[in-house]
Amino acid sequence: MPKKKILVVCGAGAATSTVVAEKVRVFLEGLGIDADLQQCKAAEAATRSDGVDLIVSTTRLPADFTMPVVHAVSLLTGVGVDATYRQIESALINP
Amino acid sequence: MPMPTMILDERLVLLDAVQADATGVISALADRLFELGLVRPDFKENVLAREVEHPTGLEGMYCRFALAHTESTYVTQSALAMARPVLPVAFERMDGEDGPVLVELVFVLALDSKGHLEVLSSLAQHLQQPGYVQQLLGATDPADVLALLAEL
Numbered sequence: 002m003p004k005k006k007i008l009v010v011c012g013a014g015a016a017t018s019t020v021v022a023e024k025v026r027v028f029l030e031g032l033g034i035d036a037d038l039q040q041c042k043a044a045e046a047a048t049r050s051d052g053v054d055l056i057v058s059t060t061r062l063p064a065d066f067t068m069p070v071v072h073a074v075s076l077l078t079g080v081g082v083d084a085t086y087r088q089i090e091s092a093l094i095n096p
Numbered sequence: 097m098p099m100p101t102m103i104l105d106e107r108l109v110l111l112d113a114v115q116a117d118a119t120g121v122i123s124a125l126a127d128r129l130f131e132l133g134l135v136r137p138d139f140k141e142n143v144l145a146r147e148v149e150h151p152t153g154l155e156g157m158y159c160r161f162a163l164a165h166t167e168s169t170y171v172t173q174s175a176l177a178m179a180r181p182v183l184p185v186a187f188e189r190m191d192g193e194d195g196p197v198l199v200e201l202v203f204v205l206a207l208d209s210k211g212h213l214e215v216l217s218s219l220a221q222h223l224q225q226p227g228y229v230q231q232l233l234g235a236t237d238p239a240d241v242l243a244l245l246a247e248l
Contacts, residue, residue, distance in 0.1 A: 012150020016165055016207065017190075020217040043150070060150060061192025074191040077163075078156045079224035 005029075005036040005093050008049055010058040014042030017059050017077065024076045025057055028086055034093055055092045101208075102215060103134055103175035104245050109238035110179040113202075118153075118187045119144060122164050125177040125204040132175070135206050139170040143204060153187030153197040158229040160197050162187045163216065165205040174208040176215060176245055180233070201232060218248040 009025065011017035018040040029036045041049045047064040050056065056070045059077065069092035075081040108128050115121045126140035143166040152163045184198035201223075205216060222228045228244065235241045 012190075013146065013167065015167065016205075016213055016216055017152075017163075019213045020220060023217065059190055072191055074154065074189075077190075077220045078154050079220075080155065080157050 002034065002094075005034060005054045006052055007036050007038045007093075008046065008053045008056045009038055009040045010043055010046045010056060010060065010062065011040075012043055012060045014040050014045065021057060021059055021073050021076045025073075025089060028089065029093075032090060036093075055089065057089065101174055102212065102248075103132070103173055104242050105132060105175070106238040106242060107132060108175060108177035109241045110177075111235065111238060111241070113179040113181045115179075115181065116183070116185065118147060118162070118185055118199075118202075121179050121181060121185055121202045122147060122204055125164075125179055125202070129175055129177055129204065129206050134171070134173045134175040136170045136172060139166065139206065142166045142170050147187075151188030151190055151192075153189045153199055155189070155197050156223050156229070158226045159200045159223065159233060160184065161201040161203065161223055162199045163203050163205060163219065165207060165216070168208050171206045171208040173206070174212045174215070175206045176219075176248070177204045177206070178202065178232075178241060178245065179204075180235075201229075215248055222248060 009018045009022040022038045043060045057073045059074050071088045073085050075085040129135045146166045147164050179202040184200050186196035187199045189197050
């Protein structure tokens with residue numbers, strides 16, 4: 002599988018997305034999926050999404066995207082975290 | 097793992113907070129952070145503005161909480177402040193879902209550099225543990241809350 006490019010988005014693109022990106026990184030490592038994770042703020046998501054395979058976001062996004070978007074507040078709360086990981090996995094394995 | 101330069105202080109713990117809305121609770125904590133010299137004068141207005149633009153209300157498994165924060169440029173020294181309102185306070189949800197979440201634990205994080213993001217991560221992790229949440233919700237003394245926050 003070629004290296005996957007993932008954009009991790011939160012409101013300001015600094016704090017929350019760092020926490021979420023780290024969790025996604027560890028999860029993908031466990032699956033043996035090679036990924037390049039980048040972070041940005043919600044307002045930049047549209048312009049940063051070129052060539053991105055998957056967007057993982059903790060916040061509502063202002064635009065429609067051609068690639069899958071997984072909402073990942075669960076990675077902060079623990080509620081529904083398995084479902085979120087399954088969505089991330091299937092978005093990367095069966096795009 | 098406790099951060100050596102992460103300030104925890106009893107004056108940053110408000111149990112039985114009486115402020116009735118998110119702005120009031122965040123302001124009270126931000127004022128304390130400023131009084132202790134941990135944040136710049138404009139920290140409060142920035143954390144409030146950020147909460148409006150990017151809300152932090154979250155519904156966890158064992159409690160509903162908010163993790164208000166803002167950029168490190170407004171922070172002099174990393175610190176964590178917490179309020180437990182007498183009555184749950186409405187925060188908008190981080191994921192933008194409709195309807196506010198009635199928050200039982202309000203955290204204001206003053207993070208001075210990226211390294212301290214571990215605190216945010218650790219806090220979210222601890223708030224997924226029922227025993228930890230129960231102790232925070234039931235604590236009667238700020239010192240007990242500090243001991244719990246020192247575990248982060």
